[in-house]
Amino acid sequence: MDPVTLAILKGRLEQIADEMDATLFRSAFNPIIAEAHDASHGIYDAITGETLVQGKSGLPIFVGVMAFAVKAVIDKVARDGGLEDGDVYIFNDPYDGGTHLSDFRLVKPIYRNGEVFCYLASVGHWHDVGGNVPGNYNPEATECFQEGMLIPPVKLFSAGILNSDIVDILSSNSRLPNSLYGDMNGQINALDLGKQRLNDLLDHYGEDNIKKALSLLKMRADRMMRDHLSALPNGTISVEDFLDNDGVNDVALRLAVDMTIEDERLIIDFSRSSPACAGPVNISRSTTIAASYVALKHIFTDVPANAGVLQPVDFIIPEDSFLSVRAPKPVGGYTETILRLIDVLFQAFEHIAPERVNGCAYGTINALSIAGHRKNGSRWVMFSFFGGGHGGHPEGDGLNHGNAPISTATIPPLEILEAAYPVAFTQWALRPDSGGAGKHRGGLGAIYEIELLEKSATAFLFGERGKFPPPGVVNGGPGAVNKFYYDSDDDDAINNKKSPPLVSKITGIKLRKGQKVRLETPGGGGYGKPADRLQHLIDNDMAQGYISKESK
Secondary structure, eight states, X not given: XXXXXXXXXXXXXXXXXXXXXXXXXXXXXXXXXXXXXXXXXXXXXXXXXXXXXXXXXXXXXXXXXXXXXXXXXXXXXXXXXXXXXXXXXXXXXXXXXXXXXXXXXXXXXXXXXXXXXXXXXXXXXXXXXXXXXXXXXXXXXSSGGXXXXXXXXXXXXXXXXXXHHHHHHHHHTOSOHHHHHHHHHHHHHHHHHHHHHHHHHHHHHOHHHHHHHHHHHHHHHHHHHHHHHHTSOOEEXXXXXXXSOOSSSOOOEEXXXXXXXXXXXXXXXXXXXXXXXXXXXXXXXXXXXXXXXXXXXXXXXXXXXXXXXXXXXXXXXXXXXXXXXXXXXXXXXXXXXXXXXXXXXXXXXXXXXXXXXXXXXXXXXXXXXXXXXXXTSOEEEEEEOOOBOOOOBTTBOOOTTBOOTTXXXXXXXXXXXXXXXXXXXXXXXXXXXXXXXXXXXOOOOEEXXXXXXXXXXEEEEEOOOSSSOOOOBTTOOOOOOOEEEEEOOSTTOBTTEEOOTTSXXXXXXXXXXXXXXXXXXXXXXXXXXXXXXXXXXXXXXXXXXXXXXXXX
């Protein structure tokens, strides 16, 4: 295929996924999808489920995992049969192509000439799916049943006919059924639009040309990855980093990688990582592979985003590892673990490709929920995640107050949160001295202080990096650790304030009107030796209030 035609088809296919993203973002009821863009869409292979095309606006981690989700549907159809044009499967099984129970997947076959040409898939983070705590990030969960409802792949639509019983089951298990209903219909509409756009493209160019383009794009990603790997020195690099704890036992968890380059192949071995744990920072094997995909795409940015990226990569993940768990091990805090996984791969590549890596980002989404009842008795649940500093990089300082590098999502604006919930942000600011020192400074974390305006509420936090700061690379310094405080009337409170015994994780915080919670999020790690930082940059940091005289 000539390169101009291939470029046109690549752009048209990506536009289909992007338009599905936009459709859901504009129609979802839940701010986590509508404002923060915690969702994603893609096009997947009809036989293998492999990623063919991903949207650029959604979460890359979802796109990587969704290949396993689509394969789960393909395997179910192979076992049970019954696939028809107009079917849509829905599920959130975190052990079979999933992440955690909040992320619901819809998978739709696209038929051409009586055969499945490909699958379209949509995934979005629903606001509440049951479980022990509103918002579902239960840091004390010891099994998945305490995290929410678990739905295996079932037909939401059969030959185009909605199965309303499934909708009723889903709605009855949510504290916010209207939000669930709106988000689900947004995903349905996104898939319908994707089908329409894809059929238009196929009608214009023909199935054979589109298949050829998809095959060529996968081959190019494979070839480019092999070329990048062959340019690196052969050998093995060993790196490890740690999670604060699992939310149940206050024991650090090791996430270790032994990364070997053998000519055109990359072997990523996680054998030295901790075994499966009691708390909800476990992840499934598919999630581990998907997070590695995200890290590799950060490092090799020019490689097309499809399954070809992983063709030259072999994974070693022991079955007893907390990176390869099965039901009913809790997995609700998967985000914290995949962020650490990306960190260790950055630290590994630091030793062989320092010109490609960043200092580690702040390393936690700080999932915070505040929930209660309004005066009229209706329930409200404010669930959100929060930003921090990104790592310094070869060309400059890290981003201040960015979102986690597992996504292209945004931090929900305080105006949206204040409009939707009875809270007031009394502080939303950059956190001085939180970025790691370096030739290129790590980005600053943030300070969030939230006051309750209703009579009473309960809150919980699921965070990380409270004990182990985000490392710098190439001799850069670490960012600041995560800190959390909340107002309390308890006798053991100091100046009416407390911090979690497990530093970054806590449930059951009781708040009354006027009381506050306060997050001070980590900064990013620095890049390069601090002594190499130019004086005029240091002066500017001080003038802007990014650093203090003491830190200088």
